[in-house]
Amino acid sequence: MAGNIEESEDIDDQLLTCAVCKLRFRDPRILPCLHTFCKECLDIWATKQQPLKCPTCRRNVTLPDQGVDGLRTNIYVNNLLDFAAVKKGAEPGVPCQVCEGKEGGARVWCVQCAVLLCESCTNTHNRFPTMKGHQIVTQEDLKATEFQRKSFCPKHEGQVLIFYCEPCQTLVCAACAVVDHRLDDEHKPVEIGDIAEKKKLGLQELLGKVDDRAKEVRAAVNDAGKEISELLTSTDTTIEQATVCFDHLITLVQDRKTEVINDIESSGQEVTKCLETQKEAIEFELSGLTSASEFGKQALEHGSDAHVIVAEGQARQRVEELLTTPTDLTVRPSQVVFSEGTAVAGLRENMKKAGCVQVTSKADVSKCSVEVNPAVVDVSSFTLLRTLDKNGHLCFVPKDDVTVTLKEPFGHDLPTSLQEKGRGLWEISYMPKLPGNHTLEVKVNGQPVAGRPFYVKVQYSHTPDLTIGKQSRGTGGENFGPVDVAVDTAGNIVVVDGKRERVHVFDPKTGQSLRHGTHLVGERPCGIDIDSNGRFTVASSCEGSQGVRVYSQKGALVERLFSDRFRELRGVAVLQNGRMVVSDKQEKSCFLLQPDKGLIREVGKGQLQDPWFIAADESRDLFYVTDGDANKVFAFDLDGKMTFCFGETGPSEGQFLCPSGITLDPEGNIIVVNFLDGRLQVFKPDGKYLRTVAKVNNFPSGIALTPNGHIAVACYWEHCVELHSYS
Template sequence: MASKIPESANFDEQFLTCPVCMLHFRDPRVLPCLHTFCRECLQEWATKQQPLECPTCRTQVSLPDQGVDGLRTNFYVNNLLDFAAVKKGAGPGVSCQVCEGKGEGARSWCVQCAVLLCESCTNTHRRFPTLKGHQIVTQENLEASEGVPSSFQRKAFCPEHEDQVLTFYCEPCQTLVCVACTVVDHRPGDQHNPLKIGSVAERKKRDLQKLIANVAHREKDVRDTLKEVEREISELPTSADAAIEQATAYFDQLIALLQGRKEEVVTEIVSRRQEVGKCLETQKEAIEFELTGLTSASEFCKQALEHGSDVHVIEDEGQARQRVAELMTTPSDLTARPSQVVFSEGTAVAEFGDVVTRAGCVQIKVKVDASNCSVEIKPAVEGFSNVSLLSTVDKNGQLCSVLKDDVTATLTDPSGQAVPTQLQEKGRGLWEISYTPEVTGNHSLEVKVNGGSVAGSPFDVRVQSMDTPVLTIGRYGSGEGEVSRPTDVAVDMDGNIAVVEWGNERVQIFDARTGQSLRCFPVDGGYPFGIDTDSSGQFILTFDF
């Protein structure tokens, strides 16, 4: 059996190179996070940071008591290194590393001795009793193999008995042992149970298959999510550019509106200036004409007084009196006229600034799984405003905001006529769907998020008559859920209904959705009559003495 390995072009780089030193592994050791590095590289890395972090995944690692030397050796990488060396060295013209080329070229490889052998040395090697158990891999096997042959593996020797191969596994100790260990330190009994490696390995292989199966589903989800994230990364520039175009067009429209209004106001100012100027010029001409007449009359009278004889005065006084009477009969209008054109701010700059800061909103669109979203249908009454609550969640089930345009809610009455609905986000991922049905009967509410139907949509909304109780709370009595002579109700901060009972001298809290009693507390000091809540949620009671 052969283990598949990558093509030779990527063989060294992907499997045989240490990520730290970027050289072929030297004594490869495996961290608990299953990443492999050279022993020396890990020792140097451990001196630079505490606690130790994996150089690849940054997972914090707890080293065994022996430090890096206590980490497991990656035998698979060692096998690959040996195999790569043999594949490279067993080619034509390569001499035997034992007889140094005195015979024919190298034809095989001793796994334990890690040397290339010619055919003659191979036969000699096999005849030595102490070398009889060594694994010989021929050139034919190497050339015919697409991967690493199962026989091409270094034998693992016991650290306590260096000439003994590890052939048993002591389960209580969870340690690989040799035959000698089973006689001395791991003798079968109550504390030790050495088993042949083959049977234990088969069980471990089944366990590894289960681990692979357990990882496979999550790995698929992660790979799918990774592809989705990569797709979203590739689409991000497009969506951002589209958002920039939309924002630019939006603000260009606002700027155009302001520019248009500016031109209208400036044009109106110019027009009003012409109107006011014309009015003032007309008034000026009339005043100047009257002033000329008054000045002329005054001068005439002065001349008659200063230079005229009595005869002249008598003769001119009548004419002067007639002229002054004419001037005083039709005087010019001296009342105030529009004299200035001023600009008045319809909206203060500061107020407009607040509006501008709310003009346009940048949001990050979250991937919402419509099938995980939910809608809570509340009882509805004809002619009254009613609401249903929508919760939008992401793929992980966490509440998340979505764009209003991505949410649609359509309510139809029993006859199929659409009922106007309104959507309003009340909090992160929480939406109110409000509507006022005009007829009784079963209505249908279809809710979609990002074009996908919410789980359970369309929903049945039963609209009752205004004369039919939507919720009945309690019955007569003094037990839990029973009431006696209720006098007032209030709604607490959690939306529950608090009922004050004059007969039982207590306050009982009911669930507003189910009508079930949640709790109650007695009231001392008289007969409770009224109830309300303050801003902190505390109940305020009034009493009837």
Template structure:
């Protein structure tokens, strides 16, 4: 790109905002290094929370100042200047000062970023305020092909006439000469150094990164080529597999047709044989019928018409004949039973067998596939995750027809399942069990069972913890009197006791921990940058800010803070801190300075806080024996309403402690007195009871992104996870 931008022919796409499709206006850089107009970003941010980069969809945490706090892309601005300057040297371009002189040579002032005619340039050089400005003549403009001569001078926001020439390492800020005398005087708190030396070091660092990028680019390009190569094989593979499939099933059809003809021939032969036998039987019976009928006729004629002489004469003969025919043993049975077609293999059995007629062989290795069973709770949507793998152990994609899942409840009834591919090789098997107990899950890929035997899935009741994290102790993963809990940016559980420990919310495994200062660490929350804020009460009380890695960044000990307990950080970095000794909550600036005190005269023992920023409303638990209430204030400090009274029934409270909000604004409260975790509507109306925490004391609570409530059980030295939604 550098070669393009160093020439007369600029890459218009590089200088064009991807949103408005115009040249950049006040270009600002997002953390993902994509550039947009400031105004475009402001409009984009007003429609999204959190903001996503319009190009790569990466979520962006804006600075406290919003879009105004994003860094300016001065390189793009310089390129735009360079393009304008090159055009400005052409005949017919007016002077940007007098706006009238279109003829003659022109000059460029880097300090003012202005193109001037020769007359204006002469005056510009003579004026006291601008005589020291860097002015470049047209001859140089025409000869120069790069942008180095046309970079705008950067001036101090406080001392407008002073150029930024120093960098204060302590403050991470660019400063001018005047600043080094006033606000950034060299000493214990400030260390201004020349920008050139800092820039040189930074360039060396970036050059080192550039060297690392090149092999990575080649690796990615090679990967793309490999994908292209494999994509080119898809169509031939499809054709070959299609032809093989058709040939195979044509043979099966031919076999079935052949068998059909065999059975039809058997039917024809059976019909011929049976017809011949029955015809012979019929003829024999008809002969006997004719004999007996003939004797009957003769006998009847003798009786009716014969004379006495004739009757006497033939009577004995007729009698003998008739008696002989009547005494004769006749086979009058047809001796034939109806034939019918018999299904040696039923259609149902055949249908099951047909499923095994052929198959699609992919590079999925059944022995390498993984099945992860997530905690299951009755009445909730539950999930099991299947990852299809190659024999090398890498996730791979296979078609949806190749994957099947079947779940049976303890009575053997089928549970309806849904199968959805989430990403390359990862499948989500979801179901909603209606009963508790041991369910059996069978997962197959290409008609082969992934595990040797069906998996056992234990479905729990709604008020039973699906996971218990920690136990009493001081080792890795152990807890001792856990208080506050929070959810970090990755969805993991952060718990504070004498230290902060991070646990995997899915399996409870400890991920990392770091020590915290202060005598009695209590409350914890994260800010929009993922940093942790931890409060501690007692002799060394304060609010301490730690990095995501656990490094202590700073300690806030404003005079207004006496005994901080719960803490909540707002999106703009402000904090709301509950203070038991002050009997109020404190709204603080990010630096700890007091904005206002909230709840004085209402609160007696504030514990934890939850804030609904969409409505500028905060909820505070008051665990004093006199209150047993939840108080609701706006962020201006006005009491809106309170609710709750002491008791053991639904909707009643016993020393309310932890509090959090769900996405719909419902209020989830944990009791310190009896351990019940209850849900109330935004207006304080009781909705339901979630569970009762172990040990009868729920301290801090937090809601995870995947719908679980983490409850710290202070007396039992653990954190319990309950399904919430």
């Protein structure tokens, strides 16, 4: 280290200066944060603060049990101080720092006292008993390139630290190695030179890690500076955009103001003109009446009898003329009134929302993703876009910065709609008119999203997006007879196989079997549902063993429920509180069961003709039952009272031909499939028809809605489960 120090011509004085006292270090001690201060300064600082904080970085410092005395000495700073002394001592005419040159020039350096001494002061120094162990370095040794200050043992005066006890992780002298750190199971003193090489390697490894991290930090600092610069630019640009936007709004308001004021003036002038015309007519009549009055008065006052007779005839003719065509004397009070109108009220409210300011990270187009869903002809479909920053976090992007192009198989553009569903989540919706692969191009900030081009597979409504069964692995082919489906807590499709009397679990995206079929106890399983614990609840209809059985996720039979009331069970629905509803074909009713599977009440007796599958909407305290003979869906509250029913027989929209499977979407809309013609229809919660989703294979039974937006349909006679897109 000394050699490296001496290779430099100058030493930065800051390296030798304490940040507290602003003087050269005296007994420099190093804190855990690697900042160095004088021991005396730290003693004073520690009395002022509890807990002690580093004067430079303000980090809390936990002192050793010995306090500041227990902090390690900064050997590197001591060597720098020695080197500075070497330079000073090597200069000609340097006086002794004790006698100030009265006894002679400096000849030696006391390491512990950190002063230059002349020969006379050195002799005096050495006579003091407390200074006998001090390291005295001659001027010749000071000039030696390999000079380093010796480290002395604080416990044994004059003893140099030449060993290192690894278990204790401390430097010790020869006396310590014999007395306190003798070689045994708890102590292992080794020579400093041996351990120093290992520590150098360790330090080099640490420096490598520091350098690697420092590169990352410097890059981050540069990125932060770049972001600040770009942020300032984008802020100015955004201010300009906001200014243009609001200036445009102000112009629109000013233009409308001018129009309204012109309308007010025009209306006022028009009304004034009408009033003036009426006034003139009234004044004209008044003038005629006044003239007739004056004529009559003059005849009475000044005329002869002959004159009065003539004047009376003339006056009567004139007055009757005036009275038979009187002027309208009704002056309609008029004023021009300005009212804000509903548009202004709405504008005032909307102005509070005008201009949305958001601070967000910039989208990294290489991180953005597009999730394409299969689409159906003449059905509204969508693709999901995620805009992400460089760290993979969802981030806001102005709508104008996202462009979408969707082309039909023959190259024609298909209209799309872009809607933000949440921060960084965008829904691209469209309604295809043709089947086949459509090409989707998505750009963010003018750059195409990675993975382009994207292909949207469009099919006719009767074509399923995925078919599980027939040739699917793990289903048994022609022996696969699904009668009902459900979705487990992980979003997988659970199928009850009526032919093989098993329960299968499939991946909803690939259709791959995820679990070997669970063999069911009993025969003729006909309905299935999943409880809140993920257990399978299966209804069986075989004579003599019909009932409800609950299986664990691993397929173990957990519970059984039998009742002499059961005749031919079909559908089952499990409620969140553990209650369940089962339908019975022969009893023509449903049974509401307690969590302990005890019977609460019979539901629908005398109303239901052929109850089949059940779907519960607990948010509305309702459950729905399909009735194949009545061609209706019945709605009952959870107390068993029928609230309404809907449906009529026929092949048209909103009509039923033996409704079988039923399920609900997140909005509470009711999805029903017809057993006879396979129409999959959607109704509002009040039973009003919405649309037809698809036409599935003949004789479908149970259905379920998957989390990824598909309706799974059990097709017993087709030996498969079909998945149809549902938007």
